[in-house]
Amino acid sequence: MHGSTTVGERLRKLRLERGYSQQELASLAGLSVDLLSLLERNVRESMSWASMVKLARALDVDPGVIAGKKPSLDRVPGAAVLTIRDAVLNLSLLPGLHPDHDGEPATAADLWQLVERAYGAYFSGEFGALAAGLPGLINEARLLHAADSEAGAPALAHAWQLAACLLVHTGRDDAAAVAAERAIHAAKDGNDRSRLATLYGTYSWVMLHQGRLDEAERLAVTAADEIEPSMSKSPPQQITAWGGLILNAAVASGARADAERAEEYLRIASAGAARVGADRHDYWVSFGPSHVAVQTAHIMTALNKPDQALKASANVNPDSLxxxxxxxxxxxxxxxxxxxxxxxxxxxxxxxxxxxxxxxxxxxxxxxxxxxxxxxxxxxxxxxxxxxxxxxxx
Incomplete structure (x- = not known):
């Protein structure tokens, strides 16, 4: 399926595998048969995310299958998507079993350096380098967590989070959801509610890519409510975590083509960003004026409002990203x-x-x-x- 070169080819193959006519699939998805015909004939090469989600549900696949996400990574020794999947679905994670490691656990400080290096690779787009080191990082973090759950919780939570993010980018959304859930469970052993909230945000982001838009919004809002800050008294890290969740909810609403709801979330986020002032990066979540502008442009693009998207883009400071x-x-x-x-x-x-x-x-x-x-x-x-x-x- 990933070898198909266009959205239309992938759609046509999926439709024929399920025995649908174009009219039947269009009816199931609640879309026009003209749109489906244009896509399958490669007259039109793209569609809105909301339309893609509707087609994915009608065809019983993840949206990423239609989008044609690449499952392979650049050639870096040890880098493989299946290795990350296997680390997430590892037999030693079953009750009563232990990490694949017989030595002494790394110190929390040493492990944290590895986590920071891994995030550096992720945010630089070096997915092959990240994949090569991530299974080892997960195992080292599991070992420390087994020896001292509170000390090991932050590193293990972020190692699972990185696995979830990489799996989404390589089209393995179900395994990503498992990794995101493991991140939440690990973070619960720590003592930082704001960190935990950001990991619910990762799960919301994974659900967005699965086409579970209502659930993605609901989870983001619920997690945000749990840590709603006092803008004058709360630490800035809490505001960052909360603001990131509000933006997640806005993106989910925009993907569902609910402009009114998305714009309400953006107004709330803008007020919080104004209080923060400069953009911040806490728990590897970003929030501030530029990030509100980024997500505003993203949502307006999804809503097919290019003038508003370009207006928002003028407020983005690249140095903040x-x-x-x-x-x-x-x-x-x-x-x-x-x-x-x-x-x-x-x-x-x-x-x-x-x-x-x-x-x-x-x-x-x-x-x-x-x-x-x-x-x-x-x-x-x-x-x-x-x-x-x-x-x-x-």
């Missing part, structure tokens, strides 16, 4: 530019996203549909357009 955060924002900006028929500028911005991390770029289904739509607009593929299209050729 990690590399892949900025890359994802540039994809939204490029899509909005393309929707405004500013094709050359869209090509330029999309290539900036690609150049930040080609490895990360090729795992983005949104980037693939954008590249295809840009190519559709061009009668002749220039070098920059070929760069975008070739990023997704197997």
């Amino acid at each position: 990690f590399k892949v955060q900025y890359g994802r924002h540039l994809l939204n900006e490029a899509r909005s530019l393309l929707d405004r028929r500013r094709t050359e500028k869209a090509v330029e911005v999309a290539n900036r996203a690609h150049d930040l991390s080609p490895e990360w770029f090729r795992h983005q289904g949104f980037a693939q549909s954008l590249a295809n739509d840009i190519a559709e607009r061009k009668s002749r593929l220039s070098g920059p357009v070929r760069t975008l299209v070739q990023a997704f050729q197997d």
Whole structure:
């Protein structure tokens, strides 16, 4: 399935496997048969996330299958998606069994350095390097957690979180949900409610990628309510954790095409960001004025409101973002530019996203549909357009 090169080819194959006509599938999904026909004939190369979720539910697959997420990683020794999956679904995690390690556990300080290095790889888009080291990190964190649950809880929670994030990017959303749940259970052995709340945010993000939009919103709001801060008294880390959850809820609402609800969450987040002032990164969650602007642009892009997306984009400070955060924002900006028929500028911005991390770029289904739509607009593929299209050729 991942070898198919277009959304339309993947849709047609899934539809025929299930024995549906185009009219039957369109009816099941609550979409127009014209849209389905255009997609399958490759006349149209993309659709909204809300439409993709409806089709995924009708076909009984994860949205990532239709989006064509890449399951493979760059060639780094020891890097394999299945190795991460196997670390999450490890037999030694069953009751009564123990980590695959007979030595002394690492100290909490040494383990934390490994966690920080792993997050550095993740936010730089170095997925192969992250995958190579992540199974060992998980096992070391499990060993410390078994010896001292409170001391080992933070590192183990974040190791599982990293596994969940990487599995989402490589199209293994079910295993990602298991990893996100393990992160929550590990964090509960610690003493930091705000850290725990951010891991509920990761689970919400995984559900968003599974197309479980109502549940993703509900979980984010419930977790945010549990740590709702006093803006004048609460520590900034708590506000970051809370703000990140509110933005998760906004994105889920936007993906469901509920503009009114999404905009209400954005207003709440904007008030919190104004109180924080400068953007912050706590528990590897980001929150502040630039991040509210990033998610506003993301939501407005999803709602097909390119003018509002570009207006929000003007308030984004790239220096406040990690590399892949900025890359994802540039994809939204490029899509909005393309929707405004500013094709050359869209090509330029999309290539900036690609150049930040080609490895990360090729795992983005949104980037693939954008590249295809840009190519559709061009009668002749220039070098920059070929760069975008070739990023997704197997």
